[in-house]
Amino acid sequence: xxxxxxxxxxxxxxxxxxxxxxxxxxxxxxxxxxxxxxxxxxxxxxxxxxxxxxxxxxxxxxxxxxxxxxxxxxxxxxxxxxxxxxxxxxxxxxxxxxxxxxxxxxxxxxxxxxxxxxxxxxxxxxxxxxxxxxxxxxxxxxxxxxxxxxxxxxxxxxxxxxxxxxxxxxxxxxxxxxxxxxxxxxxxxxxxxxxxxxxxxxxxxxxxxxxxxxxxxxxxxxxxxxxxxxxxxxxxxxxxxxxxxxxxxxxxxxxxxxxxxxxxxxxxxxxxxxxxxxxxxxxxxxxxxxxxxxxxxxxxxxxxxxxxxxxxxxxxxxxxxxxxxxxxxxxxxxxx
Ligand code: KG4
Ligand code: ZN
Numbered sequence: 154x155x156x157x158x159x160x161x162x163x164x165x166x167x168x169x170x171x172x173x174x175x176x177x178x179x180x181x182x183x184x185x186x187x188x189x190x191x192x193x194x195x196x197x198x199x200x201x202x203x204x205x206x207x208x209x210x211x212x213x214x215x216x217x218x219x220x221x222x223x224x225x226x227x228x229x230x231x232x233x234x235x236x237x238x239x240x241x242x243x244x245x246x247x248x249x250x251x252x253x254x255x256x257x258x259x260x261x262x263x264x265x266x267x268x269x270x271x272x273x274x275x276x277x278x279x280x281x282x283x284x285x286x287x288x289x290x291x292x293x294x295x296x297x298x299x300x301x302x303x304x305x306x307x308x309x310x311x312x313x314x315x316x317x318x319x320x321x322x323x324x325x326x327x328x329x330x331x332x333x334x335x336x337x338x339x340x341x342x343x344x345x346x347x348x349x350x351x352x353x354x355x356x357x358x359x360x361x362x363x364x365x366x367x368x369x370x371x372x373x374x375x376x377x378x379x380x381x382x383x384x385x386x387x388x389x390x391x392x393x394x395x396x397x398x399x400x401x402x403x404x405x406x407x408x409x410x411x412x413x414x415x416x417x418x419x420x421x422x423x424x425x426x427x428x429x430x431x432x433x434x435x436x437x438x439x440x441x442x443x444x445x446x447x448x449x450x451x452x453x454x455x456x457x458x459x460x461x462x463x464x465x466x467x468x469x470x471x472x473x474x475x476x477x478x479x480x481x482x483x484x485x486x487x488x489x
Contacts, residue, residue: 154471154472156468157215157229158465158466159230160460162232162240163290164185164195165184165459166182166208167180167183169459170215170216171468175465179214180454181215181460188203190328200237201237204240204244208244208247212251228252229248232245232263232267232463233263233487234486236264237485248261260466262470264458268284268425268462269424270466271451272422272451281297282422283407287314288427288457288458289332291313291425292361293305293309294306296410296414298415300475304414307359307403307406312364314427318392319331321389321392324371325338325370325374325385325388326380332427339390339432340386342391344387348391352366353402354398359403361400366399370392394432401440419441422449426457428453
């Protein structure tokens with residue numbers, strides 16, 4: 154079973170072909186970072202135009218890399234939401250056009266579901282598992298019981314954690330995108346020099362909040378005379394440590410709920426761009442180990458937005474006969 158995946162929900166234009174044996178036959182991503190950097194964030198209109206410019210040739214290259222003609226595909230999967238509507242239109246309409254022209258089944262994929270299922274592309278991972286999804290736009294703890302069977306235990310009440318990384322990095326003059334830059338700055342920093350709050354830590358449930366943490370960094374910066382390199386490193390380390398503490402605490406509660414619901418301690422799966430953060434991974438690994446389970450973290454390239462995960466979600470859905478009509482709608486909001 155071979156499925157073409159198309160991803161255009163934010164600022165990555167991506168096309169990939171995956172098969173039912175979990176092979177990545179091709180996997181291409183064009184990042185629009187350079188287009189958005191001057192604005193310090195993603196500009197929806199700019200993103201939609203860039204998707205339109207890149208997507209056709211990217212799909213042609215993905216098919217070439219896979220060594221396949223369109224007639225050898227078994228289906229087309231395109232992200233239908235949630236995300237920026239202009240980009241979703243471009244990707245979903247392109248997917249529909251290919252499906253219609255080649256008489257192939259279409260899967261209109263939920264981007265969050267694709268993140269949730271990615272670990273099954275890279276690992277031989279049975280259901281159920283607990284997913285921590287941490288990206289620039291999303292921040293959720295979800296019990297994944299099967300394809301289409303998701304129980305959301307909690308999520309952020311304000312900023313997504315990646316968004317908090319990006320905003321904090323901006324405050325510290327670290328540029329865009331902030332997550333990787335902040336992690337680099339934190340390497341030699343002293344996390345204890347500036348005490349920062351741990352929002353929601355110790356509270357019941359799995360809700361999270363990150364905007365107060367970002368504000369605490371802003372207040373600290375405002376009180377300082379100068380922001381030298383050492384101070385930036387110390388603040389970055391303090392921020393990263395606070396995020397890791399909060400996420401580990403929320404995950405611990407989610408693992409409790411998961412064990413109650415499913416009778417097993419895990420595994421814990423982490424996905425989304427922030428899963429690239431080594432300090433966070435280390436904390437989650439410790440937590441999983443202490444609970445007698447393991448942490449599954451897909452390779453970095455498949456944690457951030459990509460089309461292989463969309464193609465794979467397509468494979469999972471196609472196997473179950475969950476296909477969509479050509480009237481499938483793009484949905485800017487689409488909770489799991
Ligand atoms: O999953 P993703 O590529 O796109 C979204 O769906 O949002 O996630 C991007 C987010 C950005 O906020 C970026 O700053 C963050 O992931 N990120 C990181 C790291 N690498 C990327 N955050 C912390 N540490 C990192 N190493
Ligand atoms: Zn994503």
